[in-house]
Amino acid sequence: MNSVPPLPPAVSTAAPSRPASLRELFIAFTWLALQGFGGVLVVVQRELVERKQWLTHEEFIEDWAVAQVMPGPNVVNLALMYGGRTFGLAGALTALAGLLACPLIVVLLLAVLHARFAGNPAVEGALRGMAAVSAGLIGAVGLKLAVALRTNAVPLGWSIAICMAGFVLVALLHVPLLYVMLVLGGLGCVLAYRRLHA
Amino acid sequence: MSAPVHLVMAWHDWLNLFCHFLLLSLMSVGGAISTTSEMHRFLVEQHHWLSQAQFNDSIAIAQAAPGPNVLFVALMGWNVGLNAGSMTAAVFGVAVTMFGILMPSTALTYAASQWGHRNRHLRVVRAFKQGMAPLVIALLMATAWILASAGGHGTADWPLWAVSLASCAVIWRTRLHLLWVLGAGALLGALQLL
Numbered sequence: 495m496n497s498v499p500p501l502p503p504a505v506s507t508a509a510p511s512r513p514a515s516l517r518e519l520f521i522a523f524t525w526l527a528l529q530g531f532g533g534v535l536v537v538v539q540r541e542l543v544e545r546k547q548w549l550t551h552e553e554f555i556e557d558w559a560v561a562q563v564m565p566g567p568n569v570v571n572l573a574l575m576y577g578g579r580t581f582g583l584a585g586a587l588t589a590l591a592g593l594l595a596c597p598l599i600v601v602l603l604l605a606v607l608h609a610r611f612a613g614n615p616a617v618e619g620a621l622r623g624m625a626a627v628s629a630g631l632i633g634a635v636g637l638k639l640a641v642a643l644r645t646n647a648v649p650l651g652w653s654i655a656i657c658m659a660g661f662v663l664v665a666l667l668h669v670p671l672l673y674v675m676l677v678l679g680g681l682g683c684v685l686a687y688r689r690l691h692a
Numbered sequence: 693m694s695a696p697v698h699l700v701m702a703w704h705d706w707l708n709l710f711c712h713f714l715l716l717s718l719m720s721v722g723g724a725i726s727t728t729s730e731m732h733r734f735l736v737e738q739h740h741w742l743s744q745a746q747f748n749d750s751i752a753i754a755q756a757a758p759g760p761n762v763l764f765v766a767l768m769g770w771n772v773g774l775n776a777g778s779m780t781a782a783v784f785g786v787a788v789t790m791f792g793i794l795m796p797s798t799a800l801t802y803a804a805s806q807w808g809h810r811n812r813h814l815r816v817v818r819a820f821k822q823g824m825a826p827l828v829i830a831l832l833m834a835t836a837w838i839l840a841s842a843g844g845h846g847t848a849d850w851p852l853w854a855v856s857l858a859s860c861a862v863i864w865r866t867r868l869h870l871l872w873v874l875g876a877g878a879l880l881g882a883l884q885l886l
Contacts, residue, residue: 527759559824565720566797567762575805597759604757616882621756623881626852627874630859633836636829637864646825653826660830665837683823
């Protein structure tokens with residue numbers, strides 16, 4: 495493992511790059527956590543997939559699927575999985591520490607400050623503006639990842655149908671996530687299983 | 693209701709808190725945020741360790757701060773500790789709630805993902821990972837929708853919707869840094885335009 499970051503090559507199935515050391519892993523997760531206002535998912539996709547190219551779109555979706563199904567915060571699970579794959583248990587704990595240590599200090603400082611500025615209309619307005627932006631950012635990640643459905647084992651027509659049904663059930667009808675996962679996730683898995691060769 | 697709470701937290705109370713968060717961790721499929729109603733029942737209604745205002749603020753502050761949303765759990769521990777009377781107790785409260793909410797799920801996810809990685813060539817494992825992809829995308833879009841409609845005033849919130857849509861388009865189509873978009877949203881809000 496050279497410490498010189500390689501230039502990203504064109505599209506390939508395996509991620510073109512990876513962290514050279516635990517230190518680099520820690521710094522990467524600290525940096526992306528500190529950029530993640532209103533959630534870290536968007537930044538993970540930007541930093542790890544687009545900039546550092548430690549993960550491909552496809553790998554990111556697969557990891558995110560597992561991270562959602564397992565108990566625990568999704569981004570925490572993703573950090574554990576990625577760190578564990580690159581450096582084993584030490585990597586998993588390093589990524590987790592990077593994700594949580596600095597943001598924990600920041601959030602405690604904010605809690606101390608909050609009492610003083612709670613009633614300020616400019617602060618309240620800024621928070622509302624940032625919340626609206628972070629909703630849009632998560633939508634953008636969904637749109638970007640949708641590209642990967644074209645090469646997915648699930649036939650494209652079925653993928654689109656599952657996407658639309660999932661959105662309606664969760665966003666509009668507020669059906670509990672567990673049922674949606676069992677039915678629509680299960681359907682996707684069966685469709686994929688039939689298309690994949692043993 | 694938002695009156696300050698004064699507590700005496702004995703060792704068995706802390707242990708009770710810790711064990712409850714260990715359990716919640718195993719139930720937190722979809723993120724710790726999905727167990728908030730149970731946390732509310734336990735911390736506010738049953739034990740009165742947090743006031744309603746402290747509970748709401750813990751979630752709101754963690755949402756606005758950088759970092760994973762799970763840090764709202766740390767703020768709850770922090771506030772329980774403050775209610776018990778000291779900064780030291782607050783730090784201890786953070787440790788109790790964060791280790792509680794993270795240890796079981798972390799151990800389970802790590803073990804499962806190592807197993808999945810070793811067996812990644814199995815047809816079942818590949819089918820699971822690829823088969824979930826359409827739903828993963830649906831859930832992202834649903835999360836965006838739910839967050840965007842959190843203002844709760846329907847069409848009267850149209851400037852907020854416009855900001856959400858515009859930032860979605862910008863991040864989807866350009867490589868502009870996220871912080872510029874967030875900063876722009878914060879500025880518009882601070883100027884009372886939203």
